[in-house]
Amino acid sequence: MHFVNERGGSLVNRITLGYVTLAAALVICTSFATAAFAIIQEVRSANLTLGSDQVEVSLAAASLHAHGVPFRDVARILEIRQPLPNIVTQVLDERNNVVAGPLILPNSGNVILENFFRFRGIEYGIPGGYVREVMDSRMTFAAIKSYALFNVASVLIAIVVAWLAARRITIGAVRPLLSTTVALNALADGNFEIAPVTETDGTEVGALVAAFNRAAVTVAAALQVRDRAQLDIRRFVADAGHELRTPLTVIIGYLDALRNGLVKDGAGTERVLDTLLAESRRMRNLVNDLITLARLDRRSPSEPALVRLREILRDVVEALEGSARDRLVDAGGDAAAFVDASAVHQALRNIIDNALRYTTGVVMVEIKSGADASVVSISDEGPGMSSEEAQSVFERFYRGHRTSDIEGSGLGLAIVRQVAENAGGSVSLVSSPESGTTVKVSLPVVGGAVGA
Numbered sequence: 001m002h003f004v005n006e007r008g009g010s011l012v013n014r015i016t017l018g019y020v021t022l023a024a025a026l027v028i029c030t031s032f033a034t035a036a037f038a039i040i041q042e043v044r045s046a047n048l049t050l051g052s053d054q055v056e057v058s059l060a061a062a063s064l065h066a067h068g069v070p071f072r073d074v075a076r077i078l079e080i081r082q083p084l085p086n087i088v089t090q091v092l093d094e095r096n097n098v099v100a101g102p103l104i105l106p107n108s109g110n111v112i113l114e115n116f117f118r119f120r121g122i123e124y125g126i127p128g129g130y131v132r133e134v135m136d137s138r139m140t141f142a143a144i145k146s147y148a149l150f151n152v153a154s155v156l157i158a159i160v161v162a163w164l165a166a167r168r169i170t171i172g173a174v175r176p177l178l179s180t181t182v183a184l185n186a187l188a189d190g191n192f193e194i195a196p197v198t199e200t201d202g203t204e205v206g207a208l209v210a211a212f213n214r215a216a217v218t219v220a221a222a223l224q225v226r227d228r229a230q231l232d233i234r235r236f237v238a239d240a241g242h243e244l245r246t247p248l249t250v251i252i253g254y255l256d257a258l259r260n261g262l263v264k265d266g267a268g269t270e271r272v273l274d275t276l277l278a279e280s281r282r283m284r285n286l287v288n289d290l291i292t293l294a295r296l297d298r299r300s301p302s303e304p305a306l307v308r309l310r311e312i313l314r315d316v317v318e319a320l321e322g323s324a325r326d327r328l329v330d331a332g333g334d335a336a337a338f339v340d341a342s343a344v345h346q347a348l349r350n351i352i353d354n355a356l357r358y359t360t361g362v363v364m365v366e367i368k369s370g371a372d373a374s375v376v377s378i379s380d381e382g383p384g385m386s387s388e389e390a391q392s393v394f395e396r397f398y399r400g401h402r403t404s405d406i407e408g409s410g411l412g413l414a415i416v417r418q419v420a421e422n423a424g425g426s427v428s429l430v431s432s433p434e435s436g437t438t439v440k441v442s443l444p445v446v447g448g449a450v451g452a
Contacts, residue, residue, distance in 0.1 A: 011177075012170050019166030020159055027158045031151040038147075046087065046135040050122045053133070057081075061126035071128035075100035078131060088136045093129040101132075176209045183216065236396055244286060247279040289411040292346065293396070296418040304423070307341045309367050309374055309443070310334040316349045324356050331366035335374030337443035339423045344443065347419040348376060350412035351439050355380040359436070373425060374445055379438040384431045393429055416441065 057078060064074045075091035079100035090101035123132045179197045196213040254272045263269050310333075317325055337344070355363040359382030366377045385393070392398045394417040397410040413429075416439075420427040424444045431437035 012167065012174060015170045015174075016163060016166045019170070020162045023162035023166075024155055024159050027151070027155050031148070031154070035147060042086075043135060047122075050087065050133050050135075054122060054124050057131060058124060058126060061131075065127035072099055074126070074128070078126075086136045088134055090132040090134075091126075091129060092132065099129065176206070180209055180212050183212065187216065187219070244283060247283040247286075250279045251276055251283075286411070289415065292415055293411060293418060296343070296415065296422055304338055304340050306336050306338050306445075307344075308334060309337055309344075309376060312341055312345050313348060313365060313367065313376070315345060316352060319349070320352070320356075327356060327362050328352070329362045329364045331364050331377075333367035333369070335367050335369035335445070337374045337423075337425075337445055339425075339443050340419075343419045343422070347416040347441065348378075350416050351378045351441070354412055355382070355437070355439075358382045361436075370445075372445065373442045376441045376443070377438060378440075379436060381436045384433040384436050386433070390429055390431050393431075394427065413439075 060081075061074055061078065064077065065071070069077075071093060078091050079089050081089070088102065091099050093099050123130060125131075176197060183197055196216070197209045254276050257263055258269070258272060263272050313330075317328060317330075320328070352363060352365070355378055359380040361381035364377075364379045366379075368375045368377070394413050395410075396414040398414075413427075417427050420441055420443065425442045427439065427441050429437065429439050
């Protein structure tokens, strides 16, 4: 797979081309610099040779002239005398006529060669005229031409090698990006169970891959939470509908009986009305519990405050009927908690109501104070429950196997758990058929724990 940018080009090819261009530019610049350095060195050597040769040529010309050698013969002698193979000599008379040597010197009029590389040569007088000596660059540039052809081959080889090496390096560098792209496409297609992208280096690409891995884990976890929440909602709606259907069915049945005149005597009518009232109250209590759970699920704004749990417990006890209140045993203790007092009131009321409903014995309530949390323990002497039942007792609409004849919706302890968790606390239950059931509610004593 190619990593393609928004313009449709391959990022691998673009980076590789950049490497190749850089390598070719370096080879070409190095070749030009090497050739220029060689030319400059040769010119410098020639100029030094010509400078030192001037004295010798002048003395030789003067000696030949003193011995009566004609100027033309002197010029020919000087022409064939070459201090270096690439030195060209031109001899002119006093009228600037070329007597020996080429009519036009090499490099004549070439501004770049004369000024940049300083192909200037020297000029000095001799008896009867003067001598010009310059370097013939044709030999130098012939060598440079061969060198240039060699460099062309070198550049081509460098481009091929640079392309292969740069592509290998680039593919290795962007492979995590390619893997991340594949993973992102999988996420876009709805596959949220992807393996993490592997990246071990500490480069910016590694940081990007690590960030993607964390994001992928977070997204997968969030979707799992969403799926569980949707499942809970569907189950909640189904359970709520089932619980509401029973009293509605009874109410509709009795109303049909009254309407059709099936109940004729006063005692029967009174029994029907009592049943209708009881089922209506049951349905009202169920709806109230559902509204409470919905409010707790939304974590509706409340105003927690530091309250005394003894005061909340006293209000709960005062709301009980006389017979139920007589079965309640206060084991003492007091503590403070930073909570929503009304929510905790309902939670304690639900636990105590459950305990009184499922046992005919006494129910003991105790409050203990701790460094980080305050604990309310409520124990009964009822039949208890098995370990399987104890694990599910805080689920919504859950009712034990032996509770079919006891009024309830299975939402009481679910409300307790939600209240404790919203306050930043917890709830636990210990139960056995031999020793009854104990429910402990742990509540925070500082405001920072609320809503944790």
